[in-house]
Amino acid sequence: MTGQPPVTNPNLVSPDAPIVKKNMAIAALCLTIVASLLIILGFFLASKDGAAALSNLDVDAAQAADTKRLIFLALASVLNLVAFILGLIALIKSRPKTMPLIIFLVVIFLPSIATGIGTVIQNSMVHV
Known part of the structure; x- marks a missing residue:
C-alpha cells in the first residue's frame, strides 16, 4: 500500500532447505553404494577373466582383464x-548433523571396504 517492497529477513532459511540437504546426503549414499558395487563387480569380472587367462598362459587376455578392472x-x-x-x-x-555425518563417514569408508572385498574375491579366484 505504501509502494515499498515487503521487508524480508535475510537470516531466515527457506522451509525447503532441510529437505534439499537430506536429499543431497541420500544421493551421496546411493552414489557410494553404486560405486562400491562397481568396484566389487570390476574385481570379480577381472578375476574371472584373469583366472582363465592365467590357466591358458595368455598374457594379452590377462592385461585385458586388468584393464577392465x-x-x-x-x-x-x-x-x-x-x-x-x-x-x-x-x-x-545441515543443522542436525547426525544423519549427514553418518552418511559422510559411509562415503569415506565404504569404497575401501569394497576394495578389500574385491581383493579377497580376486585372490580366492586366482588362488594367490
Whole structure:
C-alpha cells in the first residue's frame, strides 16, 4: 500500500532447505553404494577373466582383464568423488548433523571396504 517492497529477513532459511540437504546426503549414499558395487563387480569380472587367462598362459587376455578392472575402478572413483562432494556439502549446510555425518563417514569408508572385498574375491579366484 505504501509502494515499498515487503521487508524480508535475510537470516531466515527457506522451509525447503532441510529437505534439499537430506536429499543431497541420500544421493551421496546411493552414489557410494553404486560405486562400491562397481568396484566389487570390476574385481570379480577381472578375476574371472584373469583366472582363465592365467590357466591358458595368455598374457594379452590377462592385461585385458586388468584393464577392465581399471575401467570399473575409474568409473567408481568418479562416482565416489561426486558422492564425497555432495556428502560434504550436506554435512556443512545441515543443522542436525547426525544423519549427514553418518552418511559422510559411509562415503569415506565404504569404497575401501569394497576394495578389500574385491581383493579377497580376486585372490580366492586366482588362488594367490
